[in-house]
Amino acid sequence: MVTVKDLAKMEDLLLKGNAACAGCPIGVALRTTLKALGRKTIMFVPACCTSVVQGIGPGAAISVPLFNTAFETAASVASGAAAAAEILGKDVTILAWAGDGGTYDIGLQAISGAAERGDNVLYICYNNQMYSNTGIQRSGATPLGAWTTTTWTGKTEHMKDMGMILIAHRVPYVAATSVGYPDDIYEKVKKAKEKKGFRYIDILAPCPPGWRFPSDMTIRLGRLAIETGFWLLYEYEDGELRFNGYTKLVAEGKREFKPVEEFLRLQDRFRHLFEPKRRDDILEEIQRWIKERFEWYLSLAKI
Amino acid sequence: MSGRRVIIDTGNSAVAYAVKDAEVKVIAAYPITPQTTIVEKIAQFIEYGQMDAKMIRVESEHSAMAAIIGSEAMGVRSFTATSSHGLALMHEMLWYASNARLPVVMAVANRTMGPPWNIWADWGDAMADRDIGWIMSWAANNQEVYDFTLISYRVAEDKRIVLPAMVNLEAFVLTHTSMPFEICGEETREYLPEYDPVWKLDPDDPIIMGNLFSPADTMKLRWDMWESMERAKKVIAEAIREYNERFNRNYEGLIKTYKMDDADYAILSMGTIGEEAEVATDVLREEGLKVGTVRINFFRPFPREDIIKTLNGVSKVIIFERSSSIGASGQIMQDLGQSLLLEKMQLDVNDVFIGIGGTDVSYEDIVNVVKKAIKGDLAPLYWYGSEGW
Numbered sequence: 001m002v003t004v005k006d007l008a009k010m011e012d013l014l015l016k017g018n019a020a021c022a023g024c025p026i027g028v029a030l031r032t033t034l035k036a037l038g039r040k041t042i043m044f045v046p047a048c049c050t051s052v053v054q055g056i057g058p059g060a061a062i063s064v065p066l067f068n069t070a071f072e073t074a075a076s077v078a079s080g081a082a083a084a085a086e087i088l089g090k091d092v093t094i095l096a097w098a099g100d101g102g103t104y105d106i107g108l109q110a111i112s113g114a115a116e117r118g119d120n121v122l123y124i125c126y127n128n129q130m131y132s133n134t135g136i137q138r139s140g141a142t143p144l145g146a147w148t149t150t151t152w153t154g155k156t157e158h159m160k161d162m163g164m165i166l167i168a169h170r171v172p173y174v175a176a177t178s179v180g181y182p183d184d185i186y187e188k189v190k191k192a193k194e195k196k197g198f199r200y201i202d203i204l205a206p207c208p209p210g211w212r213f214p215s216d217m218t219i220r221l222g223r224l225a226i227e228t229g230f231w232l233l234y235e236y237e238d239g240e241l242r243f244n245g246y247t248k249l250v251a252e253g254k255r256e257f258k259p260v261e262e263f264l265r266l267q268d269r270f271r272h273l274f275e276p277k278r279r280d281d282i283l284e285e286i287q288r289w290i291k292e293r294f295e296w297y298l299s300l301a302k303i
Numbered sequence: 304m305s306g307r308r309v310i311i312d313t314g315n316s317a318v319a320y321a322v323k324d325a326e327v328k329v330i331a332a333y334p335i336t337p338q339t340t341i342v343e344k345i346a347q348f349i350e351y352g353q354m355d356a357k358m359i360r361v362e363s364e365h366s367a368m369a370a371i372i373g374s375e376a377m378g379v380r381s382f383t384a385t386s387s388h389g390l391a392l393m394h395e396m397l398w399y400a401s402n403a404r405l406p407v408v409m410a411v412a413n414r415t416m417g418p419p420w421n422i423w424a425d426w427g428d429a430m431a432d433r434d435i436g437w438i439m440s441w442a443a444n445n446q447e448v449y450d451f452t453l454i455s456y457r458v459a460e461d462k463r464i465v466l467p468a469m470v471n472l473e474a475f476v477l478t479h480t481s482m483p484f485e486i487c488g489e490e491t492r493e494y495l496p497e498y499d500p501v502w503k504l505d506p507d508d509p510i511i512m513g514n515l516f517s518p519a520d521t522m523k524l525r526w527d528m529w530e531s532m533e534r535a536k537k538v539i540a541e542a543i544r545e546y547n548e549r550f551n552r553n554y555e556g557l558i559k560t561y562k563m564d565d566a567d568y569a570i571l572s573m574g575t576i577g578e579e580a581e582v583a584t585d586v587l588r589e590e591g592l593k594v595g596t597v598r599i600n601f602f603r604p605f606p607r608e609d610i611i612k613t614l615n616g617v618s619k620v621i622i623f624e625r626s627s628s629i630g631a632s633g634q635i636m637q638d639l640g641q642s643l644l645l646e647k648m649q650l651d652v653n654d655v656f657i658g659i660g661g662t663d664v665s666y667e668d669i670v671n672v673v674k675k676a677i678k679g680d681l682a683p684l685y686w687y688g689s690e691g692w
């Protein structure tokens with residue numbers, strides 16, 4: 001397994017001077033992804049924060065070829081590119097790189113089409129659980145209770161389970177990981193790269209301005225999300241579901257999930273659940289949802 | 304693979320043969336009447352080993368256009384076909400093709416937009432996309448469908464142009480009507496060289512397409528598209544001339560004129576109505592009326608100079624349009640209007656809406672209207688048959 005120290009030594013294809021906010025999870029997620037994929041990669045990026053992070057043209061802070069495409073088309077443009085790569089006999093990774101809005105919501109149909117056809121695309125969603133580019137609106141990936149600029153008193157629904165949607169497509173590889181563990185991201189991207197067909201990785205991406213936490217806590221929150229079971233580390237491969245990291249330890253009975261409050265309390269998007277009046281109803285519902293979701297995964301997993 | 308030969312087949316087959324002869328490598332499409340048989344035939348060519356290409360059976364037209372944008376951006380010649388609602392769904396991606404300077408070619412089986420559901424001919428679907436920077440041709444018969452598709456690839460990929468192109472053929476009147484036409488087979492190679500893109504996505508020479516640009520830089524990009532489209536007038540004329548020489552055709556250019564040399568009155572139209580107008584012209588001539596016809600083959604770029612030149616000396620123009628810009632006039636009328644203003648010319652004009660929603664248009668309908676117009680009995684903006692409604 002690669003270590004974070006090893007990662008630091010590898011060639012950086014996301015250049016310094018990019019336009020990300022301080023503490024931006026894209027910095028970690030994309031940098032690590034490109035380290036795993038190398039230069040023989042072509043990126044397709046729909047409207048999202050990464051459209052901005054790459055910098056203002058004609059310059060750019062990303063060193064692999066990249067096509068900026070329409071919001072709902074990361075998967076479909078990538079499908080065409082994958083067909084072209086096959087015609088040309090080119091050994092490249094066709095990488096669709098999108099936010100959760102472009103993935104869970106407006107891009108879902110194109111993803112489902114590409115997954116069903118088995119197009120040779122690696123699709124990675126960096127999941128900051130809202131539309132950040134347009135100013136922090138709710139998405140299908142926003143969790144219950146979270147403040148956004150279209151859910152001022154907290155979102156009233158749970159997040160959608162995109163990973164399960166992809167697993168239901170029986171694609172060769174589905175994984176969930178978190179910016180809290182760059183080594184895990186690296187290993188998963190590396191593994192996905194070696195497979196053919198439609199592959200999906202969902203990277204939980206704590207976003208300081210969107211989740212409302214100080215910019216030096218991105219990694220800590222990426223880890224707490226896993227340690228509380230709010231997000232799971234898993235891989236679905238060759239028809240089998242397996243857990244990784246802390247999630248695996250919990251599944252094996254060697255650890256327990258921490259109370260989700262430890263994760264929620266550090267983010268001001270959940271502040272209204274604690275003050276002025278504690279909202280036990282919502283807090284308990286989130287805790288219940290975590291338990292129920294994990295049991296669902298456990299019932300499908302190989303431990 | 305064989306050389307030139309005449310076959311009897313539909314307009315949709317003509318498109319499919321042209322795509323095969325152009326050695327297109329990636330096709331992505333979604334079914335919609337009356338485009339379907341284009342894609343079915345291409346799928347047959349590929350599956351039966353007559354064509355070496357990849358077909359992506361996408362889940363929507365939006366994805367069809369997105370997918371060929373992806374393949375073209377990789378440097379591979381690509382194609383799609385659609386109609387009406389499918390074209391409307393693609394709208395957003397049409398901008399990506401033109402603004403990213405990707406010379407894809409698309410056939411559009413011109414069909415009425417609903418509601419009500421109506422699968423018959425109407426230019427309105429394509430007219431809604433006329434301002435996007437696509438080259439647009441309108442065919443009047445299956446030979447033109449085939450030829451315009453090849454000419455479109457040649458012009459679109461020309462390094463002086465690099466814009467996408469749309470070949471329009473009217474629903475059923477052409478898509479499903481069989482007539483003889485000649486295909487060029489492998490002789491196409493000499494006319495249409497292998498695709499050599501001006502830019503492509505290549506890890507050996509990485510570039511980024513379409514990130515954030517300043518307003519001033521963006522304006523320059525639009526200006527460059529404008530200039531390319533203007534230049535396309537010349538490049539299309541060149542491409543047609545060479546096509547004529549190589550394959551024994553006699554296309555005039557961006558427009559086709561018929562008996563215009565001594566005409567007092569001109570009919571101006573496109574597509575199959577434009578061809579029907581030639582029959583009407585003969586009938587009117589027999590009655591002693593000096594009528595001629597101007598048929599627009601390429602609507603974008605709009606052949607302003609050619610049209611104005613041929614209309615010089617004409618006292619009246621009667622336009623026949625299978626679409627209307629509701630609340631204004633017909634789209635051809637609008638472009639004729641800008642042409643007249645720019646050339647400081649004045650003309651008596653009637654704009655006639657006919658064949659909308661796929662109603663049949665015969666030469667007799669055209670003869671009747673033209674006679675009324677010449678007598679001065681016609682409203683400037685006239686819906687054919689509306690006096691009975």
Ligand SMILES: Cc1ncc(C[n+]2csc(CCOP(=O)(O)OP(=O)(O)O)c2C)c(N)n1
Nearest residue numbers: 047048049071099100101102130131132133
């Ligand atoms: C068709 C369309 N609708 C809306 C938009 C506006 N828009 C641009 S980015 C964006 C949100 C992106 O959210 P997400 O995919 O989660 O990525 P993030 O901004 O969080 O990185 C929206 C709504 C658009 N570009 N295109």
Ligand code: SF4
Nearest residue numbers: 020021024049132207
């Ligand atoms: S809003 Fe969040 S995801 Fe977007 S650039 Fe800033 S930190 Fe990164």
